[in-house]
Each structure stands twice: as C-alpha cells, then as structure tokens.
Amino acid sequence: MTEPLLQMTGITKAFGGVPALAEGNLSILAGEVHSVVGQNGAGKSTLIKILTGVYRRDGGTVRWQGREVDLRSPREAQAAGIATIYQELTLVPQRTVIENIVLGYEPKTRFGMIDWKAAEARTRAVLDRFGIDIDPHRPLGSFPTAIQQLVAIGRAASMEAKLLIMDEPTSSLDEREVGVLFGVIRALKAQGTSVLYISHFLDEIFDVCDGVTTLRDGRTVGSARVAELTKLDLIALMLGRSAEDIRRAGMTELAGSARAAGGETVLAAEGLTTGRRLRHLDLTLRAGEIVGLAGLLGSGRTEAARALFGMDRPTGGALRMGGKAVSLSNPRAAIAAGLAFLTEDRKTEGIIPDLSVRENLTLALLPRLSRMGVVDEARERRIVEGFIKAIGIKAAHMDQPIRELSGGNQQKVLLGRWLAIEPKLLILDEPTRGVDVGAKREIQAIIRQRVEQGCAVLLISSEFEELIEGAHDIVVMQDGRTTTRLSNPGVTEDQLIHAMAAGGAA
Amino acid sequence: MTRLDPRLAGLLVALAALLVLNVAITPNFLNMQTLAVNASQVATIAIVAVGMTLVIASGGIDLSVGSVMAVAGALAPMIFLSGWAVANPGLGLVASIVLPLLAAAACGLFNGVLIAHLGVQPIIATLIFFISGRGIAQVLTNGQLQTFTNPDFTWLGTGRILGLPVQGWIALAVTVVIALVVRRTIYGRYLLSVGGNERASVLAGAPVARVKIATYVIAATLAGLAGLIVVAQNSASDAARIGQLMELDAIAAAVVGGAALSGGRAPILGTLLGAIFIQLMGYTLIANGISDEMTLIVTAAIIAVAVWLQRGRRV
Structure with missing residues (x-):
C-alpha cells in the first residue's frame, strides 16, 4: 500500500495546561473523502487547526506527501497544498466572480497589469469543471450562498490544492444545492484531490465520505471505511457506548413524550401572511404538545417562526391567543405575551x-x-x-x-x-443543529420535560428523526404555505418526505 | 468583578510607574497644588469621556460632545445675566445650571432619535450637531465673548472641597455613578448586550431604540455639564472655543481605558484612569520642559500602544 497523503500521528496539544488533544491520529489517502467526527470538545477542531497551521502542536508528527513537515501558519499550509473552505465565506462579495477566483493569484501581462483575459479564461475553466453555469462578471454577492461556496471551492481547487478541508459546508444549503456540492466533491475525488469533510450530519458522511476518523476526549478512538460502518456504530463510537444500549434507548430523546390530555390552545395562526416567503400559515399550538414544522429549505419554516414572534409584520391573516386576536408587533411584545424563540x-x-x-x-x-x-x-x-x-x-x-x-x-x-x-410557547428553530450528539440528547430531554409541564412547542427541524420521533403532530410547509398535518404515532419517514415533496396528503 | 480586568491592571501599573517617575524627576511634584492643577484640567475630559464610553459601548460614536459643551456653556451666562435671574438670584442660579443641561439632553435626544429610529450611522448623525451645534452657540451669543462675575456659578469651576477642585469631585462622582449604572441596572446590561450583538438583543426583547437614545442623552448631558464647568472656570463663555477637540480627547481617554470601538464593553473606571494617564503624561512632559508639540506626538503614541494592546482580543 502506498503512503497516505497525510499522516498525523500521536498529536498532542494543551492550552494553558489543559490537554485538548492527547493522542490525535489522522490518516488521509490521496483521492479520498475523509471525515473526522466527535462530540464538541473531543479535539476535532484542535486537530484540524494544527493541520491548517493555525495552532502549533506540542508533540507528534505530521507527514505530508511522504515527508515530515511542520506547518507554522495557514499560509504555509496553503502553500503546501492544504486549502480550507470556511463556514463563513472569506471571499469578497462586492467583487465579481472572476476577481474572487484569481484574488491574490492574478495573472499578469508583460507590463505588470492584471491580465483580465487570462483571468476570465481561468475562471471559466474552473466553473466548467464543476458544472457551475453563472455569469462570472457579476458580483459574487449577487449569487446564492451555495454558489458562493462552490466558487470558493473552485478557487481552492484552481490553486492546485491536494487536500481541501470543508467545515460544515452544507449548513446553509438546501437539498438540491447539497446535491450539487456532493457532485463537486465526487469530481474532486475523481481528479485525485482529497477532501476532509467535517459535518454534524451523519447522513452526509455516509453519503459522500470514504473514510471516517472518530475522536473522543482528545484521542483518536477509531478510523474505518464508511462502507463497513452503520450509523449506530459511528454514534456509539463517538459516545463511547455500545451500539446495543443506544438501540434500546431509542435514537431520539424526544420520544416518549406522552400527549397531555386536553391541552388548551396557546396560539393559533389563521392564514397568516407576511409576504412572498410566507403566504398562508395555518397552525394551532396547544399546551403540552410538540408540533413539528417540516419542509424543505425555503419552504417558509423560518419565516413562519419569525411571523409568530413578531419579527415580520403580517400583511394578512390572524393570530389568536386564548381565543382573542392579538398583534405582536415586535419580539419584545411576543415575549411579554409568553412566547420564546430559540433561533x-x-x-x-x-x-x-x-x-x-x-x-x-x-x-x-x-x-x-x-x-x-x-x-x-x-x-x-x-x-x-x-x-x-x-x-x-x-x-x-x-x-x-x-x-x-x-x-x-x-x-x-x-x-x-x-x-x-x-414561556407558554417555545419556538425552536433547528435546536440541535451544530451541537454534538451528547448535548443534542440532553437538549431534547429538557424540551420534553418542559412539554410535560404544559409548555407548547413548535419544533422546526430538518432532521426527519427528530420530527417523527419527537413531535406529536407534524405540519408540513411548501412554498410558504402549510399543506399537510400528519399525526403521530404512525408517521413514517416516507410519508413525511412525500408530504414535503408533493404537498398533498401522504 | 472579583477578578481585576488585566487591561485595567496594566493601566494601573503604567499610571503608578508614571507617578514614581514624576516623584523622581519632576520638581515639586508631591504637593497639593500639582494635584489640584491636574485634577481641574482632567475633570472635564473625564466627564465627557465617561459619556463617550457609554456611546462606544453601544457600538456608536459621538462627535457632537464638544459642540454640546459650547451650547450649554453659551446658555448658562445668558440665563444668569438676564434681568429675571438678577432679580431672583437663587432660582436664577438653579435655572442657569438646569436649563443648559436640559438643552444638552435635547441635543442627545436628537442624536439618539436619528440613530435609533432613522438608522443614520452614528458618526454621520453626530457630525450634524458637531457642525451645527457650535454655530447655534455662536448665534445665541452673537459671536461675542460673554464675561461675567458670578461667584456662585464660578464655584463650579474654581471652588475647592477638601483642598481639591470641585470639578474633580464632580468627575469622580460621575464616574462612580455611571460605573454603578453600567454594572447594576437593567439599562447597563442592555447597553452591553446591544453593543455586543444588536440582533440577538432585539430577539431577546431588549428595547434597543430606547437604550441607544438614553445613551446619547446621557453622553450629551455629561458634555453639557462639562461645558458649564469650563465656563465657570474661565468666568467667561466663548462659544467658538468651548469644548473644541473635546470629542477626540474623550475618545482617546476611552480607548486608552480599554473601550473597544466594536462595542459591547464599557470600562468606566478604565476611562477615568485613561483620562488621568493622558493628562499626567502631558503634565510630565511639559513640567520637564518638553514642548507642547512633542507632547501631542507622545500622546498619540500612547493611544497607538493602547490600541495595539487590544488587538486580537476577539477570538
């Protein structure tokens, strides 16, 4: 077997005497998509920051392309061929796509001026390579986040990066855009570029990654081919428990909520409208009940929450609390009325x-x-x-x-x-996004406890499991309208997906 | 609170070092007169800088403080020199302090409403009054220098309590009160949260507009107070000169004291120490025969160092 592209062995790092990393190992093959998973505090980000030159390691070795190296700054890492695509984009939104692609590496004419013809040619080559069909003369900021992200990836790839690090790249993408991104990742892989793919969404790892390294408490506790693992195995490894225990406990802590009998209606929206993104919201929220709000990105879920919490002014429809019409003109008024909104x-x-x-x-x-x-x-x-x-x-x-x-x-x-x-009503927008598995279960348990005490909850989530196992009812939105209400128990993932995609009754 | 902010500790050490240096090299440093001179010179800057620190903590800036000083300073003699005040000296004195402060507060209200309700950038909104305020003050006084003798009023700028100038005590009291307001009141908490993350504050129910308006009103009122002190000190009111460049001195004191222009921090005690440090540094240089021009350069260097020490604070 040939030597891996990257081999980090026995990496240690402490901050002010507190060890963040006790035994970090990471090995990535050429042309492989690899992920590092672990709970928050497992040492994941420390390991990656050492790789990208942000932190200096205390001990251990880093071998890159077969040679021992010491990357002392992000610039050195970049020069060595390790490029990072950050969650927060670091490009210049006001400038054109071309300017962004060549930024810092502009082709020059003989007279030392920027050669815009060559720059455009290079940009078009990059865009073509990933099948991104956009006008490169337009400002980058005029495109959706997903396109901007792809441009950032294209830019990194055009700089001959051997390893691309993507940190939560899908956090602001919708389903279709995630598909495009995965296509790009596969294209990179086919060209022999390695990708280190960091994500809290385990499903994505199973979709796109070849290998996965698991960290726990500052140590690498496992490294395996994704094909040989189940999702449960991976979660068990991250948590340091056996897969069997978790299976018995149920995957989601929200499960087990019993519906409070005869809960009063806390808040009801009748045909609430705030604009193009929220056209018609029908929603009844009762004490002691979790209502899930499902829908693809852009279906109006977040806009629904904003309307209920007084952040967007309604242009039509009614909002009732305790049978009386109310108008919540700002979050302060919503809070005074007993609403809470975890964004x-x-x-x-x-x-x-x-x-x-x-x-x-x-x-x-x-x-x-x-x-x-x-x-x-x-x-x-x-x-x-x-x-x-x-x-x-x-x-x-x-x-x-x-x-x-x-x-x-x-x-x-x-x-x-x-x-x-x-609060009488707790609106939760993706309450467990970006948090580790352990904290996620704790947060879900806390929410369940509050519901048992009589709080109404509106749970917005893009995780089917969280909705199906956690919510009493699931309201589905499409194109800014509520279309379907599914009642638990008995909702299946297929039903939900069908409702989200088709808009009709499942 | 239990643990001393490292930046404040650093400033204290620098201040102590400067004092030791002065004891060693400056002739006649250790006497009451030196203390009184420095205290009376630094007091107005400190008072304005404390207000400026609040504004900076809210994520804004207030360029109008010097002009507000001029307005308040122009109004006071007009009031106590009026026929009515001469006939009612007691009431006249109160009116000549309260009305200018109210006028100053109204200027702050103007700034605050522009910024909080109309969304004008603080630097632009306060620039309006920076320019027009001094003009208004000069129109009020017909551009004339107003001189007067009014021992009751001039006590504000020339009186002594326990051997120290009255304005020094006022500055100290302002610092203590505002520090307590920041630390203990709901306004103080909202101020830091609005400056630290305005969007999140709105969503948590903070009355952002009211907090900002209150902040500019407090800053302007304190500037008005400083304007009265300057006039009292000189027994004269010159609308063209009162509070000139004060906005920059105040910002400098706040920055040296540890305020971050990005907002969210209000080190009031630090601001007082910053003002004292800049004052004492200037005094040290001048008392040791170094020119005014040189003093300006050194002051600038101190500000540069203070900013450098703050770099990279946000992780």
Missing part, C-alpha cells in the same frame, strides 16, 4: 459573545429580575445556578464569557435564556 443562528442571533454565561442566560428575563431599573443580582445568581445544574451547562463558572464555551453549551445557555421566562 437557528446561534452566533449572529443568539449569543452576546463578550457577556458572561449568567448575563446571556438572564437577558430575556431581565425585566422580571429588576426593580426600579436595578437588577437583583443575588436572585439572578440563584436562578442561573439552578439552570446550570438543571440543564447541565459545562462552564468554568457563571461569569465566564459565553464565547469561550463549546457550541453545545452555548446552545444550552440560550435554551436556558428562554426556559427562564417560563
């Missing part, structure tokens, strides 16, 4: 990075924590202490800035922010 985008709509865990957790509760404008800090500390214990937030202390926490723990703090106001 999908933790970073830009959730956390206040520099504020502490405590201050983040009580942000929505502040009006009730204050008298004469002064925050009752003693009471605040007691409440936060209670939540840290109850929902298992792992932080050094409650005054630690939230930005220092892992994604899963940040999400728990944000969930705590909403639970603290004891």
